[in-house]
Amino acid sequence: MKYILKKIATLIMTLFLVSVAAFVAFQIIPGDVVTSILGTEATEEREEQLREELGLNDPPVTRYINWVGDVVKGDLGESYRFSKNMNEMMPVKELIGDKLPVTLWLAAIAVVLIIVISIPLGVFWAKSKSKVLDAVMGVLTQTAMAIPSFFLGILVTYLFGIVFKWFTPGGYVSYQENFWGFMGYLFFPALSVAIPKIAMTARFLRNSMITEMKGDYVRTAYSKGCNDRRVMYLHVLRNAMMPVITFLGMIIAEIVAGSIVVEQVFGLPGIGRLLISSISTRDFPVVQILILYITFVVIFVYFLVDILYRVIDPRISNK
Amino acid sequence: MKKVFGRLKQNKYLLAGVIMTGIAVLLALVSIFWTPYSTTAMSAAEKFDAPSFRHLFGTDNFGRDIFSRVMKGMGTTILISTLVVLLAGAAGILIGALTGYFGGIVDEIVMRITDAINGFPSILLALVVITLMGSGRQNLIISLAIVFTPSFVRIVRSEFIRLRDADYILRARLMGVGKLRILFVHILPNIFSTFWVSVMIGFNNAILAESGMSYLGIGVQPPDATLGMMLSDAQGYLTTAPWYALAPGLSIVWLVLGFSLLSEGIRRQA
């Protein structure tokens, strides 16, 4: 319990640091927001008025505190670029609102695919004694790991979308309309994100199992009269899974990144496109919030993995 | 020399890695002086030619020779990745050695920062850095170097922590060997095998990141040919000219696979 509190404290600390970094980073970059919103033709009074509206005249610390305070209250600020209508600016919350679930679901499906496929695959590989199979798996996984997810996305689009016509490239149903249709459209993008990671995880698990198989306790198990199956599933697998869990936690960030890139390939309306377009148009309120969001998701997953790890590894939890 | 060949014969990973990266580097080097066709010459008559002896990988939507452009693109990718890995590796050795060996509060701070950076999706971070600094080849290299430095710092640091209390290092300290000499003469040679593996993995990631960024249109700007940009152009013509996407895509796979086989080979050699 004490440990969990400690972890939550570090989690908040990290978020704080990232928020400061995000805030500071966008303070020091060249280019004036006001000019980019109003254009170079605006009068000085209008510029000054906007500055005041946006709170740009306050000292940086005040502005940071205001910003964070608003974010905590749920007010994520307003986009510089988009407007809701003639008089109102577009709140970032609304901008992000329906885009975030797309990316998160995409990443989640990818994670599920990775776990469901890589673990049986890794076990099967570790168990097999055939040299040929070993070599084939080696080449296959090594190659799969080398394919960047965006290229994989293009291959998947070509193969399943254009040749087999299992889905319409560029098509999309929003999750409010039809949840299962939405999931269907996310499946192939998720697969593109997952395949290289499946290869990595299966390799990792296989190596971990082979290392564990050499452990002294395995010899003890055999000396009791355990058969291969029993040794494998009751003794080795659990121990071999420990580092795999850490490994899965470590690649979460990469899965999120992969999802963002793959959104581009499949034309999915997730936060990836918003982020990239906001970066190029210097729409900082949006970028800041997105960075905070992504960081939060990633470190929250780290946190969960850490807790999970403690639950299943007695060596840590009972210390 | 004989020894090198002997090793290559025994270590299939190393052999495959050397051959694959060797071919890629050779093509890239040749492309500096010569390509089969000009990479920018357009030809309306030869739009979307399928691969043939005339155009090994076919032609694109402007009738440009894809093979020539792939050669150039590989060159760009390899050059950028090399510079990124050199910069990040050097910074990693310096920071990792000092923080790992001396520890203390500076180490604590550096570790927090590298942890935070490592936890953040690398390509996003590179995007942010490049927004702050503006796009262009030089800024791309610097931003990727910044993004990749923490992973080198981590590896070098953990090796230095492992070795700083090794018996032979304690003994060197007792002998009165100076601190810098311990760091760079006594410890450093012992981490090279691990370090080379991470350099190769770094190459791997740098290639992926560079091509990913140029795929998103944020990296190197036209008219320079890059593999990622070609891929993103080709995506629009998947139905008419699938080979257009295949050529740069497979080239990226070739490069990444080559370097990952190299790293695996080096790891097994050690």
Added chain:
Amino acid sequence: MIKIENLSVAFDGTEVVKKLSLTIADGEIVGVVGESGSGKSVTALTMMGLVSEEATITSGKIWYDDTLLLEAGKPRDKALYRSFQGSKMSMIFQEPMTSLNPTKRVGNQVEEMLKLHTTDLTAKQMKEKVLEAFLSVGLKDAERVYECYPHQLSGGMRQRVMIAMAIILHPGLVVADEPTTALDVSVQSQIIRLLRKINKEQKNSMLFITHDLNLAKRLCNRVVVMKDGNVVESGTVNEIFDHPKEEYTRKLIEAVPSREKKMQRFSMNVGDIQNANGQNMPLQRPDILEVKDLNVSYMDGSNSLFSSKKKKQVVTGATFTMKQGEILGLVGESGCGKTTLSKAILGMNKDVEGSIIHHSNQPQMIFQDPYSSLNPAKTIGWLLQEPLRAAGLRDKQFEMTKADREAAAFDMLHKVGLSDKYFYRKSSQLSGGQRQRISIAQALITRPGLVIADEPVSALDVTIQAQIMELMRKLQEEMKLSFLFISHDINVIYQMSDRIMVMKEGRIVEIGETQEIFDNPKEAYTKQLLAEV
């Protein structure tokens, strides 16, 4: 009961066990002794059906009573073996920590034996049987132990769990492969006693594999001496130890440090003043080291922002002096603060109170593990020159020419009994004993007054051990060195030291002349230490 006929086992075409024959009678304890690489473990693993699949049985048969377990040329019958493993023959391994599954409760691990080999027990009965077994191996708090994971138990307790597991089904044969090597001396004795008790109660046969001749002598009825895969000699304990027939057996027995062989003691230090009757006067040489009221502690806890650091005192109130040219033996069990004390003397631990006064230049150190003591990236020649080079870099007055340095290095190489060719090699090409020689050479090349040797011979085979001890003694006399010689092995200490210092739980409990301490130990702990071996 067990009959091994003409067994040969090969790995990659090289035979590690050659035409070995061995019988074990009912209720008999047979010891197999030999140095590392003698093939003793492979023999045991082959018999148990546990040898790795890369091994090929090139000749021979193994019988268990009337059952033919293994025959050369035929594949191992795994199902047959499984019906014997655990129930009729069981094994205890060297490393109790790694030999137990780290993520399963030890109770369940022992219970697995019952699950595998019995059919008529309920879950409750099984647990009871396990608790009973725990009690019979001296695990008093059986209920609690049942729920523990291996890392929560001490080394001795873990080994007791292993033993409980091995004997719970009353197997006819128990194979113990170096079961006490990883344990402290006092725990070692307890385990040996326990094994003897089990043998008496359950009447099982035991095969006891060890590198330690003393242990074999204490536990076994019969002993087999192995070398390079061959049986050198076998016979009863008395035959082997009192009337060894073979040269190798004799050499092995002689190499074992022991108190019975007073003649083996080296002469007292040269240069002692003798009185008229030719007796040694008390040492009257200048002090080289004075330690007074020394407390050493270190910070416990991780380097995290949140966990508070706790100061843990490891050495308390250490006071002693060392004379020039003396070998002071420091003995104690693991965790008693021996190493912490030596590091404080070397100035490598900053958290000290009290005073340490050196009357010599910087002391040097020799470590236990010959494999981690030498920088693997450098040649031996480079390593030997490095202390001289470092001295030159530090202070211009010690600067030497390259030729002088090399000459000094070669000279030192000869002093430790190695030839010129080693100068150009790297440490990975050297054996453990050779590495330890280089470590000594490297420590001595700057001619320090005081050298601290932390278990310098513990990781070596007995015959090598004897050579290194002799070398250290010789160099000590030649170079007028003072040694602080640390060991857990009281017999090694006896052979090496002029004076002895006994440590327990961070305190020096007794200090005095070697003979004095051995003849009249004053403290209970010292008596216990002396009695145990």
